[in-house]
Structure formats: structure tokens, C-alpha cells
Amino acid sequence: MMAEVLNVENLRVAIDSPGGAEVVRGISLTINEGETVCLVGESGSGKSVTSLATMGLLPKGSLKPVGGTIRLEGEDLLSCSAARLRDLRATRMSMIFQEPMTALNPVMKVGDQITEVLQAHTKLSNSACHAKVLEMMEQVGLPDVTRIVSSYPHQLSGGQRQRIMIAMALVLDPKLLIADEPTTALDVTTQKQILFLIKELQKRHGTAVLFITHDMGVVSEIADRVYVMNRGDLVETAPIDTLLRHPKEEYTRKLLSAVPSLTPRAARPVSSERTVLQVTELVKRYGGGGFLARAPETLAANDVNFTLKAGRTLGIVGESGSGKSTVARCVMRLIDPSAGGIRIAGHDIATLSRNGMKPYRRKLQMVFQDPYRSLNPRITVAESIMEGPVNYGTPRAEARARAEELLELVGLPASAAARYPHQFSGGQRQRIAIARALAMEPDLLVADEAVSALDVSVQAQVLDLFAEVQERMGIAILFITHDLRVAAQICDDVAVMRRGEVVEIGDTATVLGNPRHEYTRALLEAAPGRHWDFAAFAPVSAA
Amino acid sequence: MADSTPLRAALRLPTAKLAGLGLGFAPLIAAIVLLLIVLAAVFAPYIVPHDPIAQNPVLRLKPPSADFPLGTDAYGRDLLSRVVYGARISLTIGIGVTVMAVVLGLFIGLVSGFFRTADAIVMRIMDGLMAMPSVLLAIAIVSLFGASIWTVMAAITIPEIPRVVRLVRSIVLSAREEPYVEAALSLGTSMPRILWRHLMPNTFAPLTVQATYVCASAILTEAILSFLGAGVSTETPTWGNIMAEARIYFQLKPSLILWPGLALSLCILSINLLGDAARDILDPRMGKREG
Amino acid sequence: MPVYFVRRVLAAIPVMLVVAIFVFLLLRLTPGDPAAIIAGDMATPAQLERIRDALGLNDPLHIQFLTWIGRLLQGDFGTSLISNKPVLELVEDRMWPTIWIALITITLSVIVAVPMGVLAAWRHRTWVDHIVMTFSVLGFSIPVFVIGYLLIKLFAIDLRWVPVQGYKAPSADIGGFAIRAVLPALTLASIYIALIARMTRASLLDVLNEDYVRTARAKGLAERRVLFRHALRNAAVPVMTVIGTGFALLISGVVVTESVFNIPGLGRLTVDSIFARDYPVIQALILLTSGIYVAVNLLIDLSYSLLDPRIRY
Amino acid sequence: ETITAVMHSGLRVLDPVMTTAHITRDNAFMIFDTLTAMNSDFEVTPQMASFEVSDDGLTYTFTLRDGLKWHDGGEVTPADCIASIKRWMVRDGGGQMIADRMESLEATGDKSFALKLKEPFPYTLQAMSKPSGLALFMMPERIASTPADTAITEYIGSGPFKFVPDEFQPGVKVVYEKNEDYVPAEGPQSWFSGAKDVKVDRVEWVTMPDAQTSINALMNGEIDYMEAVPVDLLPLLQGVDTVKTDVLAKLGSVTIGRMNFLYPPFDNPKIRKAALMALSQEDVLTALIGNPEYFQVCGAIFGCGTPLEFADGSETLTSGGDIEGAKALLEEAGYDGTPVVLMQPTDVVTLAAQPVVAAQALRAAGFVVDMQPMDWQTLVTRRASQAKPSEGGWNLFFTNWIVPEVSNPLANIMLNGRGDSAWFGWPNDPEIEGLLGEYASAADLDTQKSVAEKIQAHVMENVNYIHLGQYNSPSAWNAALTGVADAPFPVFWGVGKSAD
Ligand SMILES: Nc1ncnc2c1ncn2[C@@H]1O[C@H](COP(=O)(O)OP(=O)(O)OP(=O)(O)O)[C@@H](O)[C@H]1O
């Protein structure tokens, strides 16, 4: 057995107010040198709090440890002084945060941000510092380090920024590296590179890694051992293989079976030949023009063509920035397409004015990505759902009754109608947003990353809801996602986008099961855990 | 992204907000002081010992006595009565200016935030108004229409409007990018209704804070106008003109300036403290601050 | 950058035009007649009329406006109706005292207010925060002239550290200038300090919640470095903005301060001119102060890109 | 040696013919000289010129004394003086009266010139020597030939001080240098007559908008002289041994109220009288001045302490007002409640109190008073308006004069009764015009006095204006100053500064 680097015993963290609830209720975990331990669990289960407690970075005045011990190589972190903690950070323990976009100081050159760590903890000369920084940046695989060292964060891509974070965390060779969802914000290809990098570095330095994620795919690829948390409690711990094959606890089983499979579901029969949406040669350019200033132009969608029939789901997949949302917003006419046609039941709406759009609005509805911002927080749920029908002349009482029905349809009590959005969880809100869209009885529902913000168990519920509704109402769905697993489970057809162009389109089984375009293949390659079928607790059968 | 979301939701509850704020006693004391001042203003006729404008030259500049608890001013008028009555006018000016500036600013700001075409013109005019030194503008306006409390109010309001407009507009500009506004758009909600129902409520919290500044600065500006000789008539006691009239006695009879000054400062201090508290309570980002 | 600069300068033109029209109309609609002040108490109606004619005040409004704008475009601000001096000359004399006092005030305010705001934000919701905020609100709630009088009483009369009033050009006598500038600058700074300290605090509170501050702490940096190196610079943009918009407040405060401390500056010139209805002077002054305001805010906008490399024009 | 003085207001207009503003006149006395001058006994004495009146009273011959030079070095000639007199005559009331009667004004030699009249006008020398209103100053011909409606742009005089144009900041600062070439006239200094002996190198007038600042500056030795100290603030200076205070303008000033004769209610003489009866000089003066040592209840419209001091008809004013009488008279006159539009200047300290006190008294008598605050500039514009009070006109305002401006019936502009061309308020009063004519042609002092008494009685009865009493403003100066002299307004000749 290797040396124990981190030992957390019976840690309890509570909200820092009289009688504040405990958000972490007695968890214990250990990590050994060179080991990667994953901490999983659904959102809000206390993963981040645990890691912050270890770093001594719990937000002052709102959370405080109330029991237990955290030992880093035997030294008790909860009882040591603030100065001592500062000394330990970066030298013995480091942390990488989730959002590479915001975790770096935007007004400081990235090189300086790494140098700072050296200056704070070592007595190296300036030139030695500089050399060391360059060396570290090379180690994390950054290209053209001499340029990047004096760049500002906004001049780097997300993956590059995350590499800077890693360089910063590892420059002093800490014993412990905590990575709190370090790749969630990155697209799959970049994610794959970063995971590989961490693994590499860990091997080289023998670092103990505590890796926090809710992506079981990632877990299956990197973990040695896994801890599962639920609502502040530690549910289960086991080596990765054991956990995936023989989960002991009910909660773990539930979590694993909620992970959608990459294997496309069986094709559904075509129920209707009615074409709801036809997009032809759609082009959207952003920017350009401008008074005296030349705004740079982005070609966000280029020559996009597809048709969608009633009762069918078309998925659009592709990595971040590939133009998926742009297409959706053009279809919804929230933005004006630069060229091309958009036909709704045969009528071209691409150039209609705001007023001209009005009759078509009710046929088109959208569910937005962010469940927290797509509902007006100041308006009751019922009012939100009624808004559309009332706009089109439905009497209020009738609209209200319909709203309650719809709430029940999406699995919420009718009594929820009088409440406000903040009183619901993310999954519930997304269901409300769906109910709102359905209230208009649309022919076409556009869902732009409608489930990406939800954790797997909630995600599964919402996806089921989509399927159910579609079956019942025969709505056509344009489903936008970057998650191939989700696409595989819900779409009849899939279009793959890259840099504004559709590179491959066809039925799901063909596109995902037998990709022809190399980009599609690369995407599938990068999907973490693609060899494991979580729901079946077994590797993907060699099909 | 999903980090601490249940918490953020919890913080939307006003009760939870109040409980967790720990603002100290300051806002409470401020509220009490302000309430007392308002009550004094409302019931002024019943609580003052003398007519605030009745002069008695023989009794000018007398020190405090049983009959004149704070002494008398240069016309032999009772200082206490004047200060209490002054609360009436000063508060009227503060509140009147605030209401006018907020209502007009809100309207103009909403419209120019949402309609690009109106925006360019309206904002140029607002920039122009904002660039002009407000006190000088006020003096000019007061000279133009005569120095009644209405013109003084108008004169103070006009330079405040652009500030409110800018605030409202900036909120509208960012709020109109919110998905729920897009959602309303795709539900076929009309423009005016989107403005009214979805955008305007966003402005309430920051406007409340801004309003307290406007209110405080209106009361102060009135004092400055009086100081410069462009204030309302001495027959209408305001804290500003009481102080302005008393300023030459600053060294000989400081109490003449002390009492109205104290009332004014307490009032503005309270308004400001309440404004700060309002910001802390209403600011939706407070949730983030905790997490 | 140059393109942006040109664009901003061009954008200032309509603003200044709005100001010009507004001021012109306001003045001409205002009762008051420079002829009356020139003629004095014993003037008869006929005398007033003759003076008005001589000053061109009987011309139709649009003619007066066009004449004025036409001359302005040639750089001619006209001559004072009352003292007959060219407006430019008058303004030049009076401009420097105001500019100097304003500069000192801003410097002083920033030096005092920023650390105050940082302290309050860092010790958010502790007694330190409450005290700092209460003091800064106090700066807001006492009329400028009262603060001026108090300072004079204390430092000039009782302690006799500085003169009561007056102004000396720094070029002539730097010591004399400094000693006379202290009190007016302090007086003016009271509002400004309040404004900047509050904005620093608010903006810093936002920034302190940012991920990169957490990152900085995770690096084991000293708290001082986290606050001043990482947080403050990110919080600087709104603070700069408030310094710019607060400039308007400063100009208003200047009017009073110049009276109390007898500084022959622009503020008093403007008030005097308004009371004397010296149209060419008022017009020029308000255009000038508005122009300064616009220019200051333009500079501040440009400074954003120094503070924040993400902002590029 | 420099004397730094804070004057009552800032100097902006420099042409003494353009305005009657006191500060412009004060400035003119520094840089210009006068032909003749008035001494403290109201007597006309030679200054630049000696004079002779022919027995028939028709010819006035002036002979310039030797050594007179303009500041630019030129000699003073009769032509200069004639041009100056002519320019003055266009603007000054007294000057116009002379012009109306003038036969010729011509040089009679290198040093002398003569003014010939068509009919005797005993007031001639008084008018030419009066120190206030529009005083008659001598300028070089090239400057004096500027039309009277156009302001002069060069300030070259022959007076005891030279104006320093480079250091002039309108409204802020005026600087004078000693005129080294000045040859003082003979005789002791008395008011504006006698020797103007300059004892310092430089005089600086600075303006301070805030009286308290001035007082503090004086106590700190930052300034040497303060023309007008608010009486209420005198206690601050008393007991400060580096500062002396005294009333220099012994005659002082009067404060008056003027009604608009064109519109109700004050087109009715009875209602005017009722208003007069309601007012009390003591109340007004107490509110205005405070300390009774510095004001004088005085019923004489020509001023107490002047040769024409009569008190006829002033009983109610001087005895605290007669509210009851006013009420009765108002009723009798059938006052219908027409509001009295009372203009109140808010930015002039010496005029702020009168309207406030008057409003209370008038209300007590039953008047409806609409007091409208405004800045002084709005007031002076509005008082020139003959519109209805409800449409931008007015009914009543107050102002102050120094006593020499009202002490002579012909100089007192408020007595003019020629309707539209009269002073603001525009009384059409043939009766007083008759009396003024009588006064103008009165040959001797006794006749003048008896006519003046009739004028006094008439003004009180007809209420041409309301005389509200007389007051003094104390001045204060550094104890190191010597020779600070009594005069209706400050003069800086004769003033020295002792070394310490
Ligand atoms: N500053 C805070 N004050 C009070 N409660 C907090 C705070 N931060 C987090 N919590 C609460 O602690 C619990 C655990 O939160 P934590 O951030 O550790 O969840 P997580 O497992 O990291 O979730 P996610 O996967 O969404 O990141 C949650 O219920 C959250 O609401």
C-alpha cells in the first residue's frame, strides 16, 4: 500500500448560522499517493463543499466545518492557522476549478499568474521563476509558450486556459490535486485531452488526485476508486470496476442506470408524412458592418438543409460553437437569417416582420437550455404558462385550467401553479418550461440544450417526458445537444454540425452507429466511457 | 454552473434574505429616525409651539428659552417650529423629485432600452442633459419660472432624469437578452407588454437604491440653491433655506445652522442607510455572494 | 483605437449641440435682461431700450442663435455683455483655479476613498464596514457649505494652520497654492470620497465572489495581494466610471466651495454670469463645463482598456 | 505698500456713464477726477477746476488748475472736459436738465471753458458735483467722444490712481497703482473735495461673496479693509485689537418701497396710503440691521442730517405703524382683495428682509400678499415691465439708496412724476412736477427748504414711495491703516499703512 496523502474522517460542514443545517454529514475518505479517486453524486450532494473544506476555502460567514478531521500527510488542516494553510496551498495541495473561463484573473497575464505562485512560496530568482514557468507550460502541452506566457486569459481557448490552471496547480509539485469538475465546460475533444494530461502528470509526479465529476463516462475512464455521495452523506465506495459492475446501494444503481446509452435506440415507425419544418440553404452571419468600425464577421451557419416531419425528433449535435443554437434561433425567428428559407407547414417565414410572425408563433415553441433563467422569476408558474394562450385570445379562466392540466401532464401537482419558479428544482423548472411550450399546442418544439444543465437522474426524467409528450401529441421536435448519449436516446434523425456546416445527416442508428464523416467519428471517439454500458452494469457488448 | 443552486433559490425568499443578512442595527435605527421625521412633518401644525413665519423683530436671535426651545432666528421666528415645518417642505421636495425622476426616467429608459431607433436620439439628449452642471441648470430654471417649490423641484428633477434613464436602460439592455424575454417573444407577447411585465420589474431593485440617492441629493441640492440665492421664499421654511439664511451667523449663533443641519443630515443618513439595506436585500446577486 | 477615438469624438458633437441649443433657449426664455444690470438702479425705460439695441438683444431669437453658433464655429466665443472682456480671456483667467482644485480633489479622494472601500469590502458586514460606510454617507449628508465653514473654523481660525481664503497660482507660489488649496479640496472631497468609497466597496464585493479570487486564494497568496493585485484592478472599471460621472457633482460642489473660500474660479464666474444674465459668458461656460465632462468621460472610457485588457476598441 | 480691500460687490462695468451701480462709481473715483466736488457740508468746491458764476446766473466759467495730466501723459484740456460733460449730459437726469437749458458749452482759453444757460438753473453746480447717481468724471476727448450708449474700452483718467488693465478680473479683482504724476488740489480732504493724497503704492479690490470669509480674512490679516460688515457680525470683530470698525458713511443709506401706480390696488392713493400706514420703520430696520445703534427711524424723505430734513406726514412710519388705521382706510377705499405682487430678491442680503417684514404687516392690515422670490436680476428686469401684475408685472418692491442720492429733490429719481418716463412704478403726478419746477428755480436756500417741505408732505400723502428709514453700514479695517476717512463711500486717498 502506498502512503496515505489525504485522510478525511467524519467531516461535517454546516451552514454558518445558529441552527444552520449540515450540508456535509460525516463523510470519510482517503487518497493514496499516485491514486485517482473520483467523487460522484448528483448536484448539490456536497462534493464541492468537501473539497473546499480541504483547501480551507469555505466561504467565510456562510459555511463552516463543525466536526471531523482533515489530514494532509498527517497534518490536521482544520486546526492549523490561516498562515499555515496559505503555506500549504499550492505547495502540498492544489485545486483546479470547474470553469476555465472565470477561474483566471482576466486582467493579469497568464504567465504572471503562474509566476505568482512561485513568488509566494519560493525564493527563486526572477529568471529562475520564468524558466520554471515556461517549463511547466510546456509540460502541460501548451503550444508556443513564449507567446502564451504573456497573453491574457481571454486570448486563450477554454482548453488552453484549463491547461494554465493545471500548470499553476502543479508547478510546485503538490502531493494532492483536487479537480472539481475540471472539464464540464469543455467540449468532448478538449475534455479528452485534459483528462489524458492529468493522468500523464499524475504518473510523472506521483500526485494523489481527487477528481470530482458527475459524468460517469469520465469516471469510468480515469478512476481507481470511487466515492458516491448523496445529499451530504457518503453512500458507497469501491474500486471502479467493482462499482460499475456490482453497485451495492440502490442510489448508486439508480445513478448508473440513468446514464443514457451511446447505443442508438431502436428506430420508431414514421407515423405521419406531414412536413412541419423545412430549412433550405440557411445562412447566418454575425457582425460585419458597423459605423466606422469593422466588426469581424462570423459565419455561424452555412448552407444548412433539413426537413422535419410531424411526430419525429431531429437531433443536431456538434461541439461548442458549431452553430447549433444559431440554427435554432433562426428557426424560431429570434434572429433574422442572412439567407435561405424556413418553411413552416409550407409557408416561408424567413423574412416575415415581427407582426407577420405573430400567427406562426404559436406553432413554434422553444425550450431553452438554462432552466434557471428561462422562467421569469417574478411571475407565478401559472402566469408563465398562461401567457401564450392569453396572448392569442384564450379566456384567462380557461387558460388557467389548461395550465393546471399541463402541470399534471409534466408530472407536477396542479397546486404548483400558484408558486414561483425559485420554489422548484432545476428539473422541475425545465418541466414547467416544457409545459409552457406545450400550452401553445405547437407543431414544432425546439429544444436547445434543454437537458444539459441537469444532472443525469433529472435528465432522464425530462427526456422521458419529451418522449411521452411527443407520443401523445405528435409534435415534431428539433433537439439540440452536444451530448451524443442524449442524442442517441431521443432522436430519430441526427445532423452533425461543424463550423456552421452540417457534415452528416441521417437516421440516428446510421449516423452514430456507423459514422461516415471523420468528424462524427472523432466526436464519438472522444465520448468518455463509450465502452461501458452503465445501465447494463457491463461493457458495451461487442456488437 | 449548477454549483449551490438550491441555495441560490433559497435566497430568493425574502425572509431567508432578511434572516441571513446581518446588516446590523443601522437600517432599523435609520427607519425609526426617518419615521419620526415623517411623523413630525405630517403633524407639524399640532406639535410646533409657534407659527413658523410669524416674525417678532424684538425677539430676534434669542437663545433657547422655555417659549422658544431652540431660540429664534434673525426675524424673531421660532427656530423649532421652522425646523419642524422645514421637514415638510424638504421631504416634499425629496419625495416629489424622486417620484418625478423615477417615473419619467423609468419610462424613457424602458423605451430607449428596447427600441433601437428611439435609443440613439434619446440618449444623445440625455447625455447632453447629464453633461450640463446640474446646479447651474437648476439656477437657470429657477430664474426662469420663479422660485416656488414646484420650480425648485422641477429644476432638481431635470438633471436627475438622465441618471435614472441610464440605469434603467442598462438593466433593460441586459435583461432583454434573458431567455425568459426570448421565451415571451416566442409566446407572441407584444412589445409593450414585454416591457411592462418582463423588463420593468427587473429595474425595481436597483431603482429603489437609486431613488434613495435621488431623494437625498434633491434635499441637498435645494439647500445649495438656497445658499446661492436661488431657493424658495423664506416664508416657506425648508432645511435648506433656514441654513442658508443662518449661514452668516455660523460663528456667532451656530445653533441656527446646527439644528436644521442635524435634521437634514439625520434624514439623509437614514435614507442612505435604508437604500444600502435595500440594495443588500433586493440585489439578486447577494445569493452568489454567499456561494 | 484611433478609429474608436474618432468615433467617440464625433459622437460628442450631437451631445454638445444638444447642450448648445438647450442653454441658448433656456437663457433667452429666462426673464432677466443684461441691459438692466448694466444700466443700474436709476435707469429709465428709454435708456434700457437703447442699451438692449446696442447689445443686439432685440434681434429675433433664431438670428441671435445662428450668429452665436456661426461665431462659435470660428472659435469666437464673443465678449461679455457686462464687462466687455472677450469671453475666452475671462474664462482663461478663471479656469486654472478650478482645474487645479478639481485635480487635487480627485487625487485626494482616490487616495483616501479607495483604501476605505477596500477595507469595507474586505471586512464586509463587520463593524469596520459599518463605520466606513456610515462615515462615507455622512460625507454625503452634510451640505458642502457647512463642511466648508466647519473646516475654516477649525483649521484656519482656531488652529491657524492655513489661510481662510484665497488662491495663488501654483506657477507663482507652489507653497502658497498648496496651503490655500487644502481646505477647498477637502471640502469638495467629502462628497467624492463618499461616492468613490461606496462604489469601490460595492464593486469589490462583486469581484470578491469571482472564481479567480478563489483561485488566487487557492494559490496560497497573502490576503493583501489577493485584494490589491487581483480584486482591485478588476473592480476598477465601475470605480473609474463613478469618478467620471461624479465629475458633474464636483462641478456643482465647486460653485459653493469657490464662494466659501473665495477662489476666483469657473463656478463663481458661472453663477455671477447667470445672475447678471451675461449670455455669452454663460453659454460659453456651460458649453465648456459640458465639454470637460464629456472629455473626462471619454478619457475614462479609454482608460478602461488599460485596466482591463479584454476591452479593446 | 499695498492695501487689499473687500468692496461691497464685484466690479464688472467700468464705464461710469453706463451705469449708476455704486461699485462702478467707486472705481471711477479712483481713476478719474471730477471738475468740482462736494464736501461733507454738501458744498460745491473746486477740484480739477475753479469756477465762477456770472451775476445773472447764466454763465459758468471753469478754469483748470495747473499740472493736470492724463495717465497716458497727455495734458488735460478744455476740449477733453467739454466732451466728457456732453457725454454725461446724455445719460444723467441732472445733466439732461442742464442740457435742456443750455445755450452753449465752449472753450474760452487754453485752460478755461464756459457753460452758458438760457435761463438760470441754480442746481447746475450741484448736479455737476454730486458724487452719486451718475457723477461727472473727466476723460480724454478721444475716450469721451464714445457715444453715450457704447461702453468705453480705455480707462485713462487723471485721478489719483491708475487702473491696471492686465490685472483686472471682472467680478474678482481690480488693481490700482499710485498715479505718481498726480498733483493734489489745495485744501484739506473732505469727502471728495480737497487734496487727494495717495500714501500707498497699490490698492487691490477683491470681491468676496461670503461676508464671513471676509471677516475671517480680515482677522487673519489677509485683507486690510472691508467696506460693508453685516451689523450682526460686528461682535466677531469687537475685541480683536488688530481690527478697527466704524461707520464711515455717517449719513448712511435709506431703504424704500416703491409701488406700481399703473395697476390695482396701488393705482388708488388711499390704498397706497393704507399700505404706508401698515408699515413700521422700526420693524423693517430691526429685521434688516438688528442692532439699533446702526439704524435710525427717520421720517425725512431727504434724509436725516441733511439740509432738507423734514418729517411731515411720517408719524405712522416712525411710531411703529398703525394697523388699525390702515385697516379702516383700506375698507374705506373699497379694497377688493386684489393680491399685491411683492417681489423679493433672494440673492441680495441687504434687500431680503424688507419684503418679508412688509408682507407680514400688509397681511395684518388686510392686504392679500403674493410674495414672489426671485434673484435680483430677475427683479430689475421685471420692475421695468409695465405688464399687469398677474401677467409678469408687479405691485411692490424695495431698494436702497445712499443718502446723497435722495437728499436733493432734483437728484432723487423717485420723485419724477412724468408717467411713462418716470422711474419704475410710473407715477403720473403733475403736482410734484410743479413742485420740482419750483424747487429748480428757487433762488435761495430758504425758498428751497419751503418747497422741499411741501414735497415731503406730498410724497407722504400721495405715497410716491415709502421711506422706511435710514441705516448705517459699518466698515472694518486693519488697525495698521491710517487716515481712513469719513465719506459716503470709501476713498483710498489719504489712507496709509503703517510699517508694522
Ligand atoms: N455558501 C453556501 N452557503 C450555504 N449553503 C451552501 C453554500 N455552498 C453550498 N451550499 C450547500 O451545500 C450543499 C452542497 O453543495 P456543493 O456545492 O458541495 O454541491 P456539489 O455536490 O458540488 O454539486 P454540483 O454537482 O452541483 O457542483 C448544497 O445543498 C448547497 O446548497
Ligand SMILES: Nc1ncnc2c1ncn2[C@@H]1O[C@H](COP(=O)(O)OP(=O)(O)OP(=O)(O)O)[C@@H](O)[C@H]1O
Ligand atoms: N450574437 C452573436 N454575435 C456574433 N457572433 C455570435 C453570436 N452568437 C453566436 N456567435 C458565434 O457564432 C458561432 C456559433 O454559435 P452558436 O451559439 O450557434 O454555437 P453552438 O453550436 O450553439 O455552441 P454551444 O454548444 O456552445 O452552445 C460561434 O462562433 C459564436 O461565437
Ligand SMILES: [Mg+2]
Ligand atoms: Mg460542485
Ligand SMILES: [Mg+2]
Ligand atoms: Mg448553443
